[in-house]
Amino acid sequence: MLRCIPGETPARPVSLRSRSTRPAGGRLAVALLALLLPAALSGGAAAGEPDHLTLYGAQHPQMLDILVQGFKARTGITIDVRAGDAPEIANQIAEEGTSSPADLYITENSPELLLLEEKGLLAPVDKATLAEVPAQYSSATGAWVGLLARENVLQFNTSMIKEEALPASLLDLAKPEWKGKVAISPTDADFMPIVRVVEVLKGKDAALAWLKGLKDNAQVYDDDEAVVAAVDRGSVAVGLINSYYWYRFRTEAGADKIKSGIHHFAGGDAGALINISGAAALKASKHPQEAQKFLAYVVSKQAQQALANNDIVFEYPLAAGVAANPALKPFSELQPPSINLTQLGDDVEPAQLLRDAGLL
């Protein structure tokens, strides 16, 4: 970015001789730009029409793309996507309030959905849609529906550490012997639910002590993707991630070239938390019927199957009877801590703990 400072004049005066003729190419370029400019600047401004929905999406673009394309093929309805980080977009919707241009919201963690639910910004999901997914993975009040699940794991670099040396509990990572060896991403939306689980299971003081220990030990990365890449490169021995990031990385790099593996925390441990991706329609939507149609579509067998059968998403489909990607540990074998989505809360308390611990 070029910038300048006040009070300085250019070092060299610019010649004042003006050119009498302008090259024809210049004129052509100007005319071309005049034609293209409005088109390029208008972006996806067609929202507001019935065959256009606006989706605020805080999931991976590839996953959203599968749903948006599939929905268009089935209904002819186009969806414009605004992408961003999960809490960022949730707060954007909260600030926009009842006049939000968004019709739909899809996010990777339930706390953001709970936040919008608490603010009364979500429209109730059709009963038939909710019935497609086991009740414990959707909102208790029916304000949003669960889509996909994924497991928290510990990724480790196979040449730096043996799997036997890995801890059974997430809480062990705050012990002094892990100094400098742990990669975390405290500003990633996936981190706050874990903090909340520790708080619910062990109490506030224990959670703070754990976070302070983790701060001493950890190398901080911007997001989970960066953690996965760093552990695989050998920058750091272990990293706290959602398992699907590792599977995606393995697909990209090739299974024979990868230098890391994943370790499941012990049954019931805070670290074995399952995160829920969910979808909701906004009360402010001007196309409530189309929005409900989309929610019905995303939990349909067809859409859930499409999400499960590819080498990009690697999350567990939640609709009954749809099998997950066989590369994953079977969903029925996962042993998450016993905590329900309402207890998981809306991220406010974990954020305060992160601040007190100096991580935020």
Place this chain on the structure above:
Amino acid sequence: MSALVSIVVLVPLGFSLVRALSVAPAKAAALIFRPIVGELLINTVAIVVATTLVCGLVGLFAAWTVERHDFSGRSLLATLFAVPLAIPAFITSYAWVSISPLFEQFGGALVVLSCSYFPFVYLPVAAALRGLDPTLEESAGVLGVGRWGVFARVVLPQLRPALFGGMLLVALNTLVEFGAFTLLRFRTFTTQIFAEYKTGFNGPEASLLAVILIALCLVCLLLEAMLRGRTRYARVGRGGRRAMRTRLAGWTKPPILAACCLLVLMTIGVPFGMIAFWLMQHNSAAISPVIASPELLAGATLSSIAYGVAGAALTLLLAAPLAFLASRYRGPLVTVIERAAYLAQGVPGIVIALSLISLTVHNLRPIYQTSFLLLLAYAILFLPLAIVSMRATFAQLRPSLEDAGRSLGLSRWGVALRIVVPLAAPGIGSAAALVFISITTELTATLLLAPIGVHTLATQIWADTSTLAFAAAAPYAALMTGLSLLSTFLLTRQFGRLAVTATE
């Protein structure tokens, strides 16, 4: 009109301030005196001081080598030293960090930012060296002062304004840098403000951090003003008019040339080399959010160009009255209005973007999430750049020509269109080109304000590099540097080799 422009610039600034001040004192204290703020303060100050010093030394060395020595390849080197200005720092950091994670954190940030910003010192110092009166040095030599003595006692003091001005630019750019620090995992105020926003706390937390950051920018401005002092080095006569170049020979030649080659390799070779390397690597859909299809590439390029052109037009439109005013009139009111526009200089893009979002979402809904809002942000960010380039041109217009036009029956607008604009065209053109380059390589405001469905080269590169999908980002990075270099090339060819020094 000019006052109105200043107000447009000041509104987002004032908004951040008001938001920060509206926090209850106890809560504000708790937010300011939390552990991470101390850490950020140390990180930020350390990197600004270190980068500024390194850039000062490297820039001085580069300018001294090129301006005061004769050797084959000298003029090529003079051009190559300016090229890094056309490569955004987040592209340079992408290149370095994709070589090895060793180039992360403080050390990496120092390398990357020094590579990106040393031309801010090199260009003005080289220009100043060219403008020095050689007879002063000759007199000193005749009076028995050695070569190094002349440099230390005669040349260096005269270079002070250019040197400190350049270093101030380095300091300010480092303070507001965001993309490079994020990629290099170095936490500063800008990265933390973004993190707070990302985690959904775009409230008092972000505003308070922003106010601290603005205060740091003001400290830099003050420090520079104090260091430069009131000394002026004007000369009375025209002085000697020959270049003071000595032939580069003897034992000093190999190390100096080696250092120059190393500098070019680090600042240009690494970014271009790594982009080329990653262009040839395989990439799949798994971890890259945006797979480079020809349509996506074309779309992003077109958006970048369109926003660059439209943004430059709006910026110039707003800058023109201020620049004209500043070139013609003196007085406290004019100074206040002009300086108000410059204030945006010390404000990071992230602060302006965030306050524009909050401001429009509640109070100016019709322009919320529109292209216009993004263009407005560009105009606020790059107004000073446009003013500096245009003011000089306007200052050279002869008012008598305008008077003649009026007396021959032209209206005010007629005078502006038929006399002022054609005469000032070169200056306006170079201002437009500079703003265009800055916009196409801008990241933070674009990231936060791009309307739904709009992707530019910068946002596409960001989506991929932030997930370490280096190969996927490469085509976009190549296009952006290509676009930036092409416009820099056209700019320099049309307006003289060092017209870029208008940023001085």
